[in-house]
Amino acid sequence: MSLLPALITVCGLLLCLSLCSPNAQYCTPRKTVPYSNDLKLFKEGGVFNYSTMLIQEDLGMMLLGAREAIYALDMSDISVKKSAVYWRVTEEKQRECTYKGKQAEVECRNYIRILHRINDTTMYVCGTNAFSPTCDFMSFERGQLRLQGMQEEGKGKCPFDPFQRYSSLMVGNDLYSATSINFLGSEPVVLRSSNLALRTEFKSSWLSEPNFVYMDFVEESVDSPDGDDDKVYLFFSENAMEYDFYSKVAVSRVARVCKGDMGGQRTLQRKWTSFVKARLDCALPEPSLPPIVQDVFLLKHKDWRESLFYTVFTPQSGLSQVSAVCAYKVSDIRHIFTEGKFKTPVAVETSHVKWVMYTGEVPVPRPGGCINSLDLPDKTLQFIRDRPLMDDAVRPITGEPLLVKRGALLSRIVVDRVQALDGQTYDIMFIGTENGYIQKAVNYGGEMFIIEEIQVFENHDAINILRLSSSSGQLYAGSEFSAVQMPLSNCSRYESCVDCILARDPYCAWDFSTGHCSSLSKPSSISTTVIQSLKEGDVSKCPKPGNYVALTPGNNVRLSCELHSNLAQVHWQFNHQPLHSNGKYYIYSGGLLILDTSESDTGLYICDSMEFINGRTYNRTMAVYNLQREYGKMSSLEVAVTLLSLLCLSLIEYVPIQNRDSETKLLGPVPGTPCISNNNHCTVDFKQNGVHRITSLANISSLNGLGYINDESEI
Numbered sequence: 001m002s003l004l005p006a007l008i009t010v011c012g013l014l015l016c017l018s019l020c021s022p023n024a025q026y027c028t029p030r031k032t033v034p035y036s037n038d039l040k041l042f043k044e045g046g047v048f049n050y051s052t053m054l055i056q057e058d059l060g061m062m063l064l065g066a067r068e069a070i071y072a073l074d075m076s077d078i079s080v081k082k083s084a085v086y087w088r089v090t091e092e093k094q095r096e097c098t099y100k101g102k103q104a105e106v107e108c109r110n111y112i113r114i115l116h117r118i119n120d121t122t123m124y125v126c127g128t129n130a131f132s133p134t135c136d137f138m139s140f141e142r143g144q145l146r147l148q149g150m151q152e153e154g155k156g157k158c159p160f161d162p163f164q165r166y167s168s169l170m171v172g173n174d175l176y177s178a179t180s181i182n183f184l185g186s187e188p189v190v191l192r193s194s195n196l197a198l199r200t201e202f203k204s205s206w207l208s209e210p211n212f213v214y215m216d217f218v219e220e221s222v223d224s225p226d227g228d229d230d231k232v233y234l235f236f237s238e239n240a241m242e243y244d245f246y247s248k249v250a251v252s253r254v255a256r257v258c259k260g261d262m263g264g265q266r267t268l269q270r271k272w273t274s275f276v277k278a279r280l281d282c283a284l285p286e287p288s289l290p291p292i293v294q295d296v297f298l299l300k301h302k303d304w305r306e307s308l309f310y311t312v313f314t315p316q317s318g319l320s321q322v323s324a325v326c327a328y329k330v331s332d333i334r335h336i337f338t339e340g341k342f343k344t345p346v347a348v349e350t351s352h353v354k355w356v357m358y359t360g361e362v363p364v365p366r367p368g369g370c371i372n373s374l375d376l377p378d379k380t381l382q383f384i385r386d387r388p389l390m391d392d393a394v395r396p397i398t399g400e401p402l403l404v405k406r407g408a409l410l411s412r413i414v415v416d417r418v419q420a421l422d423g424q425t426y427d428i429m430f431i432g433t434e435n436g437y438i439q440k441a442v443n444y445g446g447e448m449f450i451i452e453e454i455q456v457f458e459n460h461d462a463i464n465i466l467r468l469s470s471s472s473g474q475l476y477a478g479s480e481f482s483a484v485q486m487p488l489s490n491c492s493r494y495e496s497c498v499d500c501i502l503a504r505d506p507y508c509a510w511d512f513s514t515g516h517c518s519s520l521s522k523p524s525s526i527s528t529t530v531i532q533s534l535k536e537g538d539v540s541k542c543p544k545p546g547n548y549v550a551l552t553p554g555n556n557v558r559l560s561c562e563l564h565s566n567l568a569q570v571h572w573q574f575n576h577q578p579l580h581s582n583g584k585y586y587i588y589s590g591g592l593l594i595l596d597t598s599e600s601d602t603g604l605y606i607c608d609s610m611e612f613i614n615g616r617t618y619n620r621t622m623a624v625y626n627l628q629r630e631y632g633k634m635s636s637l638e639v640a641v642t643l644l645s646l647l648c649l650s651l652i653e654y655v656p657i658q659n660r661d662s663e664t665k666l667l668g669p670v671p672g673t674p675c676i677s678n679n680n681h682c683t684v685d686f687k688q689n690g691v692h693r694i695t696s697l698a699n700i701s702s703l704n705g706l707g708y709i710n711d712e713s714e715i
């Protein structure tokens with residue numbers, strides 16, 4: 001009776017529909033693409049945690065790090081393994097690790113965490129190595145991966161604990177890493193491993209129980225009038241120090257250091273002199289504790305000032321199910337660090353410290369700046385050592401999230417920028433979720449729009465890593481169990497002109513010459529015979545639909561009408577009069593069922609789809625049927641079974657959906673579905689021979705009717 005809870009939930013969801021905000025339809029992806037075997041997949045038996053990726057576009061190769069294994073895969077088809085190396089923990093290491101109280105089979109293994117390119121043939125790789133982080137060089141020559149066996153110390157570069165978040169970045173020959181430097185995971189550092197190694201102070205004002213998320217490099221020295229230095233930006237969350245709360249509250253941060261930092265001479269020796277941080281704001285529509293940054297992607301622009309950090313935020317308390325995407329401009333972050341005010345601690349009462357805006361005189365040269373010299377005045381260094389936090393928070397472009405999504409939490413993000421037919425560029429976000437979907441979304445001038453959601457993991461595994469290759473048009477995702485590859489677009493999914501235009505997918509355009517929705521990346525398609533309408537979704541240039549199908553009537557007739565969009569509503573007409581579900585007609589997500597037909601039912605049946613895009617309504621005829629002669633007859637039991645089956649079929653669709661996302665299919669059921677909540681039992685009420693019969697769906701399995709609707713009632 002596993003259907004029952006699902007049915008109750010669905011009835012509950014229908015109720016919730018009326019509670020959603022007016023804008024709620026935009027948290028609904030227009031299309032839901034279920035898992036398909038066409039996706040290219042890589043996994044190897046007995047190997048798990050495919051969570052580190054390095055794309056080498058010039059070599060056509062993707063390096064994939066998993067637990068105790070590294071693979072060199074063909075970028076154009078990751079199911080093709082070119083080479084592999086295995087890096088297992090020694091028995092001795094594993095014994096030491098379990099002796100310290102860690103689990104042998106999970107924690108005391110070697111999780112590959114760092115994979116960076118050094119040159120054409122050499123890579124740098126680190127693993128947790130049973131809570132004893134170790135690094136090595138790895139070569140790829142003559143088609144073979146090989147570890148050099150250098151066994152370098154990995155402390156401070158790679159986490160001890162495989163469950164801890166970390167980040168790392170290779171700039172030239174310097175490795176930047178943000179992780180914990182001790183076994184307990186209690187001493188966080190941001191470290192540069194180079195000839196002149198630098199790290200953060202062990203002070204909670206610098207880092208307070210941080211969760212490191214992302215690092216990237218911005219070449220701010222390019223065209224800098226005042227000879228500024230390149231920067232490394234770091235994103236993380238940590239305990240807030242600026243709020244007065246009784247309990248710990250986390251906040252999201254962006255911090256940066258200068259590439260040319262050399263540390264101080266007396267104060268801040270071998271420590272960053274340029275480490276500054278600021279709060280990142282991304283306001284969710286509902287009042288809540290500050291949301292937490294989970295992943296970041298730097299969308300580079302040729303002018304670095306215009307580059308954007310796209311970020312995913314999730315709620316900090318488990319109660320809420322709303323995630324958001326916010327984007328920040330590099331120049332806005334830079335402005336706060338170079339011009340903004342600092343915060344300073346003040347003692348209130350005896351032991352309590354409060355952080356407030358610093359209003360005193362700021363030493364010169366300005367603390368936290370990029371000054372590539374050892375002899376900075378102590379005053380400047382002491383100032384920044386004690387006050388690394390800026391007073392202002394960084395606000396997202398447009399001041400609000402670009403996307404807000406209810407349901408399964410968002411986990412990872414990458415963003416591609418494409419030029420569309422209108423000559424403008426659009427940023428297309430690919431956002432991984434904790435239930436194995438990729439949400440493909442665009443923000444059209446303030447309007448959030450999810451083009452489609454694509455299921456990439458058959459068992460709804462969480463997406464732990466997402467990588468983009470813009471030049472080859474491919475996306476790569478990894479989970480605990482496998483890695484998959486997906487094209488950035490598949491225009492052939494849009495079968496008609498109207499569907500192609502309403503998809504508003506910047507990669508796709510309708511081509512009149514071929515009659516197909518085709519990819520804009522194919523140069524031949526850039527001609528006057530293609531149309532696109534991204535901001536407006538204007539279908540007026542599309543040819544009128546005409547597929548009229550005639551049908552012979554029976555006693556019970558099913559007329560199918562599939563909507564191609566979750567955002568659409570269905571409207572049926574009979575001889576130009578609107579139809580509604582009642583004892584005679586039953587409108588369900590797959591079409592219309594007409595019960596007990598007679599001569600008076602002959603005529604024209606029209607199925608219209610109404611879709612709301614950007615404040616406008618698109619009314620479009622999906623199917624036209626002409627009922628004429630009589631044909632066949634169903635018994636009343638068959639009617640009951642068919643009805644139940646139809647309802648059931650539509651409910652069955654909900655079972656996985658309810659697991660993965662409470663909102664995506666809300667618009668699926670047609671209003672008027674005969675679903676009544678009664679003593680926590682969902683029942684179908686239909687009239688037969690003038691008598692209402694209530695049939696409990698708890699009995700549905702005994703009716704065994706799921707496969708029933710086929711034969712004569714089928715079109």
Ligand SMILES: *[C@@H]1O[C@H](CO)[C@@H](O)[C@H](O)[C@H]1NC(C)=O
Pocket residue numbers: 118119120121122137
């Ligand atoms: C690549 O880097 C490694 C390690 O630094 C070095 O030994 C090797 O000579 C380099 N190879 C090339 C082709 O530069």
Ligand SMILES: *[C@@H]1O[C@H](CO)[C@@H](O)[C@H](O)[C@H]1NC(C)=O
Pocket residue numbers: 048049067106111162163480481
């Ligand atoms: C690795 O995958 C296994 C199998 O699903 C899982 O039990 C384990 O928790 C994962 N480890 C990490 C660090 O995610």
Ligand SMILES: *[C@@H]1O[C@H](CO)[C@@H](O)[C@H](O)[C@H]1NC(C)=O
Pocket residue numbers: 038039487490492493
């Ligand atoms: C694109 O979509 C079509 C139609 O759904 C499908 O047959 C095809 O396999 C898809 N192509 C890829 C590469 O996923």
Ligand SMILES: *[C@@H]1O[C@H](CO)[C@@H](O)[C@H](O)[C@H]1NC(C)=O
Pocket residue numbers: 571608610619620
């Ligand atoms: C859709 O448009 C057609 C033609 O304008 C009209 O006859 C029909 O009533 C409309 N349907 C709805 C549901 O508005």
Ligand SMILES: *[C@@H]1O[C@H](CO)[C@@H](O)[C@H](O)[C@H]1NC(C)=O
Pocket residue numbers: 696698699
């Ligand atoms: C199922 O139907 C039978 C009659 O077919 C009835 O006796 C029984 O009580 C029903 N079970 C439930 C759970 O409603």
